[in-house]
Amino acid sequence: MYRVDMNLGSLLSFSWRMLRRDGRGGELRLLAAALVIAVAALTAVGFFTDRVRQALERQSHQLLGADLLLVADHPWPAAFADEVRARGLQVVETQTFPSMVSRGRGADMRSQLAEVKAVGTGYPLRGSLRVAPALNAPDAPADGIPARGTLWVDERLASTLAARVGDQIAVGQSSLRVAAVLTLEPDRGINFFSVAPRLLMNLDDLPATGLLQVGSRVGYRLLLAGDAALVKRYQREIEARLVRGQRLEDPQNGRPEIRIALDRAQKFLGLSALLTVVLAAVAVALAARRYVQRHLDPCAVMRCLGATQGLLLRLYLGQFAVLGLLAAGVGCAIGYLAHFALHAWLAQLLATPLPPPGPLPVVQGLAVGMLLLFGFAVPPLLQLKKVPTLRVLRGELGNPQAALLGGYLTGFLVLTGLMFWVAGEIALGAYVVAGFSAALLLFSLIARLVIRLAAAARGGAGTSGGIGWRYGLASLERRASASVVQIVALALGFMALILLTVTRGDLLDAWQSAV
Template identity: 40%
Template sequence: MRQSLSSFCRGLRQELRSSELISLLLAVTLSVAALSSVSFLADRMQRAFQYDARQLLAADLLIAADQPIPETFIEQAHSKQLQIAQTVVFPSMATVGQQSKLASLKAVSPQYPLRGALQVQGLADGSPLTPLISSPPSGSVWVDPAMLGSMQAALGDQMQLGQKSFVIAGVLERELDRGAGFMNFAPRVMMSLADLSATELLGPGSRATYRLLLAGRDDQIAAYEQWAKAAIESQNLRGIRIEALDNAQPVLRKTLERAERFLSLIAVLTAMVASVAIALSARRYAIKQADSCAVLKCFGATSGWILQKQVLNIVFLGIVSAGLGSALGYLVQLILTSLLGNLILTNLPGISMWPVLWSSLLALFLLLGFAGPPLMALVKVSPIRLIRKEFNSINASSFWVGICGLGTCAALVAIAAQDWKLALWAGFSFGGAILVFLSCAYLVLNALASIQTQRFSIHFAITAQSRRMGFAVMQITALGIALMALLMILLLRQDLLSAWQGNIPPDAPNRFMINVQDEQKSAITQSLVAAGISKPDFYPMVRGRLIAINKREVSSADFKEDNAKRLVDREFNLSYTEQLPPGNRITAGQWISGDSPQISMETGIAKTLNLKMGDQLTFEVAGEQITAPITSLRKLDWSSMRVNFFVIMPPAQLNALPQSWITSYYQTPDQAVLDFQISQSFPNLTVVDVSTSLRQIQDVLNKLSAALGLLFSFTIAAAVLVLISAMAATQDDRYRNAAVLKAIGASRQTLASIACFELLVIGITAGALAGLFSGIAAWALGHFVLEIEFHAFFQALALGITFGVLACLLAGYRFGQKIQAATAMECLREGY
């Protein structure tokens, strides 16, 4: 064994000088790095959910509702001797000095949190970062660090919340149960629940989330959960939900799971592109080794010995590439964590061995699937190859190479997607793109072959590509797929966002004022007009819950889509008017006429809930039931930034019910003090600065785009590696052509022109296909999902061609220089 190992090491040192083996190692390492980087990040997030689920809830069990928790739930918790705490979360305006800002206000009871701890820095006594299991003292608040910076505030300053003033006593550094709701984009202000009533902030129409936190022994929690489910079902308590350890932070968990799957599929795309380089490098390495294997068989080497040697090579390459790829993947994961910032959980646990094991198995998986068939074919090499030159390739069946490669791709997609529907979608989408690119590339090359030209360099390049059409088609397809992925990110990050912002009129409303009471409308109008703002239009807002469709009771269990479930579980904002609101367009039926029961429904929400014209809807509003048919469907212009409603009824149906009012208006940048003045005069109001929200959303998109761009850089690197491998796979033929050309006196300029034309054909074709199809994909996404018009097709095409040409020229520059510098005899020696 020692002698065999020593012989293997000596042979390996010699083989590592082979550029083909180095390319094979780089391709596998790149694939492992892309997949392991996502695997490291996903593993840390999943273990954070598994090990810190109680901290993510701040309890063992949580009851959440959009109304105050029924007293029976609290009494039952006391009877079962459970620890309890309560929180109320809602948006509100916070004021410090002359600065006002929308905040996510959280009022907590003294026992909060029941599990885990808050981290608060800079308390009134000057203590450093401290884990705390308590609420803020009465009369004080803890705030996010972002709140201090945006409001130019400091510890000890007074913060006005409604009718009560508080002291800023600490900076809230960590709050694991915060979740990922929209209002959590606003900075947090935490106060004592005992102080909430004094602020007078909660009133009719207020959007607040009430939570009852419970902790105790597992058997106690299980018994209470069983009772709570029965109570919700028997009493038909709508809007109340239970969150336990198995569904801790459902919104955050689902968001991160989707991001994980998307990132995993991107990584798989990189692995698939790199797998082409693996197959090409392995094939060329096998061809180079065929003569050596034939010589070894002449000296008595058996097929078993050669098979053992190749298996050892694959195992060694797998181990080395797994180690290098895992190390690179870990570094990339650190960068991803930094880029995503507060979009993921803070204080993620350390890495585990699972991603390293996964990377090792992946490396062997890729090698066996893509490099195994050509390397194993060396076993069948015959000694006659040394004297029969027509045996210029190894006996490897293309059929089995294709079967193994496709099987490996399918397995990679299924493992990464973790969902058979998503896996099928990804597989068919990727396969469809490959088929289209293959067909287009084949048609383009055939069309070029029919061109008659008197220029020798172009004619020779076309003839050479026609003889190697399979490799040229493969080069175009691999580069096109990678470029399409990159262009999609660039278009989504820049063009679609710019187009969306460009559709918003410059004087579109940038402030929304909610919770306006009927008696306040006149005074608010006077304040706004006095500040130089146009007279606002107020729209009534009535909160109601959908309880029946066509006289059949509905619940979230009746729908499959998560968005539909959430719509049914929450309360709708209903409104009434006789006039069709600006920016609304009737797409079916007739607009409201008269006082008879009727509903005008927005088309998007009708599609989500599977509603159609004529359906009878029943809403419950303040204990009363209102039933009306859908008589019209409306398309809304969301880019107008005006007040819009999903459901509108005649005034006679809703004007006598509890309601608040909402309005929107445009406020110039030099009127920033107006927010402060309004919040001082009307503490119950909430003024939402939409421009700030848009900037926050854009910041989120930029972070996600940066993270995706980092992974797509792997894809581009894989595509360049494919080009290098493909060129190396045809370099023997190129050397033979160069030898002939040099022998008949071709100049270096002629050789450069031939190589340049070949590279331009590949780059332009791949770039044009990538630009065209990425533009189509971006248009479809904008038109059907984001509801914006996308017109940057020329930009997508130009970027695709530019990137394609640059990638090809960079990949082929070194090889072209080497051929031009070589003599005819050196070219013959290299080619044979």
Template identity: 50%
Template sequence: MKPDARPFSSLSFLAQAWRMTVRDWRAGELRLLALALVVAVASVASVGFLADRIRLALERDAAQLLGGDLVLVSDAPISEIQREQAARLGLEVTETLQFPSMAAAGTGDALRSQLTALKAVQQGYPLRGRLRVADGPAMPDEVAWDIPARGAVWVDPQLLSLLEVRVGDELQLGDKRFRIERVIAVEPDRGMNFINVAPRVMMRTDDLDGTGLVTFGSRISYRLLVAGQPAQVREYADWLQARLERGQRVETLESGRPEMRRTIDRAQQFLSLVALLAALVAAVAVALAARRFTLRHFDSVAVMRCLGATQSALTRLFALEFLIIALGAAAAGSLLGYVAHQGLIAALGGLITTDLPAATLLPAVQGFLAGVWLLLGFALPPLAQLRHVSPVRVLRRETGVAPARTAVGYGIGALGFALLLLWFARDLKLGAMVAGGFLAGFALFCGLAWLGVRWLEPLRQWQRGPVALRFALAGVVRRRGATVAQICALAVGLMALLLLSITRGDLVDGWRQAAPPDAPNRFLINIQPDQREAVGQRLADAGLGETELYPMVRGRLLEINGRAVGPADYEDERARRLVDREFNLSYMDEMPGHNRVVAGRWLDPSAAELSMEEGIAQTLGVKLGDTLRFDVAGNAVEVTVTGLRAVDWDSMRVNFFAILSPAVLRDMPQSWITALHLPEDKADLSSALIREFPNLTIFDTGAILRQVQGVLDQVVAAVQFLFLFTLAAGCLVLYAALASTRDERVREAGLLRALGATRRQLSAAQWLELGAIGGAAGLLAAGGASAIAWLLARFVFKFALASNPWVWVAGVSVGVVCAWAGGWMGLRGVLRHPPLATLREV
């Protein structure tokens, strides 16, 4: 055959690539590579399907999310000018009032109470979407063409079970009793009901008179709902933006419920990073599998070069072969991701309480592209070496691969790695941080593993130990590079799982234990000044001892050092929110015992001074000596910052960002607040207090914490579900690393058996070597997970984390089991290879 002859015609080129793919698949050369791709694509696609369905649900409900085309939200009554302008533009308008309130049912000792989200509505509500109600729980619902009748309320179904009442029974709200008329099935402007904090009670606005619920200190949110032609709505929105008062904001369909969107976005981003970790670990498996494929095909490629195959023909053949594998693995991974995302939805449980629309094909396409991209980034660089194999290798077994070209190939792989990170993170800064953290951890593990192997090297000459142990030590030290790769691969996957276990167990338990056993579990707010002594005496009569009540005054920050401040003056989102709303101010002679001064001094009760919490001072840029001006009920109050305090938030006691001198606030309109610990045997005291003081609002923080813990458990369960992909990817990496040394192990085993070593000795040595690798990986994983958990506890949760020996035991144990499992999969049949066949191949 002539040197320039083409062994394959254009028509048979694809057929030849297919034959090569089938041959290599049957030989087992491509299965590991395909499995690694399936795991990577499935982890990415599962999160993609979940995020896509949530996004579609948000878009589906966008028209109903606000109850109108535009909503003006205010913490004070809407001005008449703003209503008149809407009417002047021909827009429909209605108003709602929302605030937390206690609801009670029953009488005497059978009185039961529950914190509710009370909503008062006007005729015409809602302007967009439909309110749906039913005659009882689990009964057919229908569109409500009106609002509750006078003297009647509509409630969430769960409130009926919480208060043990039925439709038709009476509900106590403040000083009035209302008949429960219907249950709410769908409330348009409540959003998608992803997270329910308190059950809804809906009533007419004109029924609020006489309840005594609207008093000073009531946290009422006033909402003006507007609907009309798009041009008029935009004109009204522009008019409002130029005339917004303090404490007001405009919500449109595009910006509606930004806090929910941010929460969901953060959750999706976090889950995406978990999926990214699995994809990255799987990428290592892809690279190792591709390298083994390359090493095992040098000889066959050399033969093909001798038969006239050109470099370009070989490149196209192997590219087509891997494209076939990429397409099949990506399709299988996308299908598995779709099935897995159903498990994610089940793991999230009650966190998602709405029907999600069917998913689109976009996540499948993304997963598909991710698989192909992953293969191009991590498999083609080592495969590119095959085109440079010299025909002389048939005689001299030389690869003929230029080191510089190999470096370029791996550089392309590194670039693909970085681009993959940035694509999934969808944020340059975040992607860079994740890439840096991942590479730093991997580098640390590699360094420690390398030092560990070097430390074992002197033991290689040990002559007195068992033969199997000496063989195992020799294998670990001799295959230093492979050993380090195997330890690091397994350590990364185990560290993620152990960290999640610590976060779910130790950190949550530590957070709970940060508060003492008698920490307050009830907050009483909206205590009026004339009720202060009576409430205090009632608590003392109930055997709760002396309970300290604190005054609470609402005030808005106007100026800092004579300069007016507003949301536009800050870039930080939290600072914007703080400046845009009223502060809960307080005054007292002595500093609370659970506070401590960290800068300056405590205030002078007779002067015009302020003590500020250090965190809020940093957020707002307030320093010692600054002069702050507040608007308190129309009165200007000017004070000087004389001290900064550290607040023990874990104490669950009453805390304030800003405490002023009594001389400044004593005569201002105020309500009172207290926190107390209510034992289980005195739980009925809450109902008794509501009966005696209907305007009180009692927050059961124990119930809230239990609910938050339930949501946390659901999210952690979803993350644990995703980490199964990470563990699977880690096992694949270990299997690939072991498989890459399989040929070398076969030759060694054959030579040792020819020299007199028994199969039993070699088997024991192999298990000891794998156990050492798994134990070292588990030890590194436990150390890394414990260190990160300590950092979270110290700098995020701010409590002491008790050491847990089980983490180290579990890390080492699971590492050994995983190593043995991977070894069993990757090294089966090594010892069954005939020694004579091995000697003939050497």
């Protein structure tokens, strides 16, 4: 007789023995392998994108030149800078505007519209400037900013003006000496409305140029940097005090072009891994179906020996919980090792070393594994507790076809949720779910039609096909539902492989161009 009052330890011990015994059968091995592959695919992508995300967050501060920018179309009051310093943060002011600059006199004079940027001492607060002693010469990190009376010109402006280090360039009413060629400015960004070459000068030299007049198109910026908590606190406080013409820029919105490139790559890799999850879901569903059918008779015998419905449910749920944790854990370990191969494949696109990944991909992998298992396997298991004891005498009783259909529906809903989760946005998730549903429906109709045609051709084949063909076609028709599920699973697998093969090259080229 089976004990009804098993404690948790005894229940887990008995479930573990059942798992070891059933592990010799093919169903659980296939189910575990499907879970391992699905979790490994998702966590490999998760570990890689988590490392890239962390590196991007670090680099984004350098690309911004600060931790936070205060941007305005009119001068910032001096009280703002004093308040920032009082809070323990660094602050540097810059002013940017377009202006005509020239070199030489008379017939030899050359002029060019330039984007003039006047910077204060300490600029930039994050990252560094790079300068060269001459045009097309090797560059090096700059030591500070242009000294008073001097300026730096970028390569385009130096070429247009034919300016060399030591030449004088007229900026408004002042004449400043070229001290270096500017090769890298971290916070310049991408601005399609500012295509003029750059000229960098000292902020203290700006009043003497006389260029700032009423109506001048000047962008006033305060660059802030310091402890992350202090910056966040000040950002929350200052947002409510901004007026017309003032705005905030941070690493999340200051350089969107890099983040867009990462988002595209992450979505492609995530959806690629999701195709693996779809195939794994089909394998889990088929394995669970076979497992339930094979355990109907043992459950009926256990019911005859005194096992209650609740005890059967707890035993099998415990068994599958242990199986899911083990398979998901192995999948996370394989995914962690596999993400190094993914990093090596995309290393030529990455210009910065990546920090170690965080624990979030492991949590996501365990969650996906358990959701996948319980979404497709548990609903059919619930029918095992309802197996009648009379099945011991009459084997046709307790066949859980309705439960299997309900299990497939539950699993499809779980898979739909995973698609939206991995896609990361409603629109993209809806496209993926709609495409997957349409393909599933189309493949199911085609498979059912092919089975019908094969059954119709069985009688007209005569003896030319042999008795083996006739019995084989008859078996397909007799188990039409199982045959349709297997055909659809193979079709989805081939669709996933073809889709990845066709789109991989184009999407990777687009990502490389964006980076």
